[in-house]
Amino acid sequence: MTPYQLLERLFPINRSITGQGVEESLEIIKTLLPALRILKIPSGTQCFDWVVPEEWYARNAFLEDDSGERILDFKENNLHLVGYSTPIDTILPIEELQEHLYSLEELPDAIPYVTSYYKKRWGFCLSDRQRKALKPGNYHAVIDSSFKKGSLTYGELIIPGDKEQEVLLSTYICHPSLANDNLSGPVVLTFLAEWLSSLPSRKYTYRIVYTPETIGAISYLHKNLEQLKKRVIAGFIFTCLGDERTWSYLPSRNGNTLSDRVAKYVLNKFVPAYTTYSFLDRGSDERQYCSPGVDLPIASIMRSKYGTYPEYHTSLDNLGFVTDEGLNQSLELYKNVIGIIEKNATYKTTCLCEPQLGKRGLYPTISTKKTMGTTKDLMNLIAYADGSRDLLSIAEHIQVDFDICVENAERLREATLFNMCEVVNKI
Numbered sequence: 124m125t126p127y128q129l130l131e132r133l134f135p136i137n138r139s140i141t142g143q144g145v146e147e148s149l150e151i152i153k154t155l156l157p158a159l160r161i162l163k164i165p166s167g168t169q170c171f172d173w174v175v176p177e178e179w180y181a182r183n184a185f186l187e188d189d190s191g192e193r194i195l196d197f198k199e200n201n202l203h204l205v206g207y208s209t210p211i212d213t214i215l216p217i218e219e220l221q222e223h224l225y226s227l228e229e230l231p232d233a234i235p236y237v238t239s240y241y242k243k244r245w246g247f248c249l250s251d252r253q254r255k256a257l258k259p260g261n262y263h264a265v266i267d268s269s270f271k272k273g274s275l276t277y278g279e280l281i282i283p284g285d286k287e288q289e290v291l292l293s294t295y296i297c298h299p300s301l302a303n304d305n306l307s308g309p310v311v312l313t314f315l316a317e318w319l320s321s322l323p324s325r326k327y328t329y330r331i332v333y334t335p336e337t338i339g340a341i342s343y344l345h346k347n348l349e350q351l352k353k354r355v356i357a358g359f360i361f362t363c364l365g366d367e368r369t370w371s372y373l374p375s376r377n378g379n380t381l382s383d384r385v386a387k388y389v390l391n392k393f394v395p396a397y398t399t400y401s402f403l404d405r406g407s408d409e410r411q412y413c414s415p416g417v418d419l420p421i422a423s424i425m426r427s428k429y430g431t432y433p434e435y436h437t438s439l440d441n442l443g444f445v446t447d448e449g450l451n452q453s454l455e456l457y458k459n460v461i462g463i464i465e466k467n468a469t470y471k472t473t474c475l476c477e478p479q480l481g482k483r484g485l486y487p488t489i490s491t492k493k494t495m496g497t498t499k500d501l502m503n504l505i506a507y508a509d510g511s512r513d514l515l516s517i518a519e520h521i522q523v524d525f526d527i528c529v530e531n532a533e534r535l536r537e538a539t540l541f542n543m544c545e546v547v548n549k550i
Contacts, residue, residue, distance in 0.1 A: 124155070125447060125451075126310045126311060126313075126314050126447065126450035126451060126454060127310075127445070127446070127447035127450055129151075129152075129155070129310050129313065129314075130302060130306050130307065130310045130365070130442070130445065130450070131442060132151060133148050133151060133306050133309070133310070134300050134302060134306060134441075134442060135201075135300060136148055136299070136300075137181060137201040137299045137300075138296060138297050138298055138299055138305075139179055139181075139206050139207065139238075139297060139299070139335075140176065140179075140207075140240060140275065140297045140335035140336070140337075140338055140339065141166075141175075141176060141177070141178040141179055141273065141274070141275050141276070141335070142178045142179050142180055142181075142273075143180065144299070145276045145277075145296055145297060145335060146161065146276045148296055148309070149161050149276065149277075149278045149296070149333060152278065152309065152313050152333065153278075155313055155314075155317055156280055156313060156316055156317060156320070156331075158280055158282075158320070159278050159279070159280045159331075159333075160278065160279050160280065161276060161277075161278055162276070162277055162278070162279060163274035163275065163276050163277075164274055164275045164277070164342045164346065165272075165273075165274050166178060166271075166272045166273050166274060166275070167272065168275075168342070170338075170341050170342045170344075170345035170346075171341055171344075171345055173338055173341050173342075175274070175275045175338065175342055176240065176241070176275075176338070177270040177271060177272055177273065178270065178271050178272075178273030178274065179206075179207050179268065179269075179270055180268060180269050180270075180271070181197065181201075181204055181208070181266070181267070181268045182267045182268065182269075183197060183198065183265070183266075183267040184196075184197035184203065184204045184208070184247070184265060184266040184267065184268070185197060185198075185265050186220075186247055186262055186263070186264055186265075187262065187263040187265075188257075188258065188260060188261075188262055188263075189260045189261045189262070189263075194249070194253070194257070194262070195247060195249050195253070200234060200300065200438060201299040201300055202234045202235070202236055202248055202299055202300060202301075202437075202438050203234060203247055203248055203249065204246075204247065204248070204266065205225065205237045205238065205239055205244070205245065205246035205247065205248060206236075206237065206238030206239065206240065206299070207238060207239050207240050208239070208244070208245040208246060208266050208268055209243050209244065209245045209266070209268065209270075210245075210266050210267060210268045210269060211245045211264055211265065211266045212264075212265050212266075212267075213263075213264055214261050214262065214263050214264075215261065215262060215264065216259075216260070216261055216262075217257055217258075217259055217260060217261075217262060220257075220262050220264065223244075223245060223246040223247060223264070224246065224247055224248075224249065224254055225237045225246055225247070225248045225249075226248070226249055226250060226251040226253070226254040227250075227251055227437065228251050230250075230251070230433065230437060230439065231250060231251040231252045232250050232251075232252055232439075233250060233251075233434070233437035233438050233439045234248050234249060234250055234437060234438035235248050235436060235437050235438075236248070236298065236299070236301060236436040236437060236438075240338075245264075245266055247264070250438075275335060275338065275339060275342055276335075277332065277333060277334040277335070277339055277342070277343060278296070278331075278332070278333035278334075279330070279331070279332055279333075280316055280330075280331040281328065281329070281330055281331075282316065282319050282320055282325065282328065282329040282330075282331065283325070283328050284324075284325035284326055284327040284328040284329065285324065285325065285326055285327075286326060286327055286328065287328060287354055288327050288328065288354055288355075288356050289327060289328045289329065289330045289351075289354040289355050289356065290327050290328070290329050290330070290355070290356065290357050290358055290461070290464060291330045291332065291351065291355045291357075291358030291359075291412070291419065291421065292312055292315070292316070292329060292330065292331050292332070292358060292359055292361060293331075293332040293333075293334065293340065293358065293359075293360055293361065293408060293412070293421075294308040294309045294312045294332070294333055294334075294360065294361035294362065295308065295309075295333075295334060295335060295336035295339065295340070295362065295407065295408060296309050296333045296334070296335065297334075297335035297336050297339065298336075300438075300441070301436065301440045301441075302365060302440050302441055302442055302444055302445045303363050303364075303365045303366050303426070303427065303432075303434070303435075303440050303444055303445050304362060304363050304429045304435060304436065304440060305336075305362070306365075306445075307362070307363060307364040307365030307366075307426075307445055307449075307450060307453070308360075308361035308362040308363065308364055309333055309361070310364075310365075310450060311361055311364045311365075311450055311453050311454050311457065312331060312333075312361040314454050315361075315454060315457050315458065315461070316329070316331045318454075318458060319461065325465065326465045327356070327464065327465065328354075330351075330355070334408070336407065336408060337408065337410075337411065339408075340408040340411040340412065341411050344411055344412070344417060348417065351417075351419060352417070352418070352419070355419050355420065356381060356420065357380065357381045357382040357385065357420055357464055358382055358412065358419060358420060358421040358422075359382060359386075359421065359422055359423060359424065359457070359460070360373075360407050360408050360409050360412070360421060360422075360423045361423075361457075362407050362423065362425060362429060363425040363426055363427060363428055363429050364425060364426055364449070364450065364453035365426060365444070365445030365446065365449045365450050365453070366426045366427050366432070366444055366445055366446065366449050367426070367446055367448060367449040367452070368426065368427050368432070369396075369397065369398060369426060369427055370390060370394045370396070370397035370398070370424070370425070370426060371397060371398045371399075371400060371423075371424070371425040371426065371427065371428040371431075372386055372387065372390055372397055372398070372399050372400065372422070372423070372424055372425075373400045373402070373404060373405065373409065373422060373423040373425065373428065374386075374399075374400075374401070374402055374422050375402065375409065375413050375419075375420055375421050375422045376402050376409075376413035376414075376418075377413070377418075377420065378402065380420030380421075380422065381420055381464070381467070381513075381515075382420045382421060382422040383420075383422050384515055384516070384519075385460055385463050385464055385467075385515065386422050386423075386424050386460065388463065388515060388518075388519065388525065389424075389456060389459050389460050389463065390424065390456075392459075393456060393459060394456070398428070400428060404428075406429055406430055407423070407429065408421075409421050409422070409423060424453075424456060424457070424460070426449060426453060463515065463525060466514070466525075466526075466529045467513050467514050467515050467525075468513060468514055468532070468543055468544075469510060469511075469512065469513045469514070469543070469544040470508045470510070470514070470532055470535070470536070470541040470542065470543055470544065471508055471509060471510035471541070471542050471544055472505055472508045472509070472535075472540060472541060473539060473540055473541065473542055474540065477502070477505065478505065478540050480498070480501070483538045483540070485498075485501065485534065485535075485538060500521065500523050500527060500528075500531060501531050501534075501535075503517075503521040503523070504517060504521065504523075504528055504531050504532065504535070505535065505540070507520060507521065508532075508535075508541060510544045514528045514529060514532055
């Protein structure tokens, strides 16, 4: 199965912040990640300032005119129904119906994505062209939905490494049929987790999380905050990774965490151009993971960022908007991100002043004008290896490719001139 094929399979499912759609989607992902645990938090659970809501089930919804012609049908496109709509079966004139209709005048052929999670209401979404074509008269509105005390469902996969320190990779899985925002994130993360699981070894432990957006991340933090604060050294939100238009970077609230530094390094190295946003432009679960008192080092690398492309939160964010190439490029970029996190380390030189490299076979035994150039990178690495800077920061400072720094550090370690420091700074 390819990333795009997984996205195609998940696309028709009606997901929300609770209910059958999330669980069905996670069960499909579990076929690729057998160790994924599907967990639940009961409705009514107090999580910081929030309460886990009741489960919502939507079985059917449609709107008919007074001749019996069906104007819209939830079974044809689940975006037609306002998320968390209350049940209704009534006949009402068009003037009253308009209060329950949602469309976008600026995108006349798009069905908007609308939800009302925390206030009881009902409604339908339709294209503005459809809405303007509605004739005077009575309409039959039917929504077969229900609420029950149940649970919020989320997925968690822990991929162990040599260290207890963790990299948190989180995505949200609560939108209905939206391809870039929402499904591209879970899809890319699933294939990245599959790749991580296949590695013969890992330095760090990887925590893979699939939650409903906002309430899911809040609930997950409420349950795991102490351990996350103790162990997480880096992390990313996986969202909007499926199109090919552009690349985007959203920093953590701190702006200079290991996640931020790695993201910028990889983008600068592998992407021709990208847009840097501010944390003031946040809109996904970085709001929760980076909030005061939580302060996790979480950033985001995206393609077209949520809220910036016209198709966002509409039926135009469909299977034609994302591409197999876009998904695969995002997957490869995140593999490079993980590669740098895995190879990054902090070293301290073992001797005072410059070491005698010649007797260790690390320096030419004859000195000429060219000698300085051939050993400059090695000597610069030694000059900054004081135990306070990691290899990534040294590579950037001395303007040498990160992988060259890694190779040189290994040579110096084998020559007993470098000791690895256990400290891995989050910022």
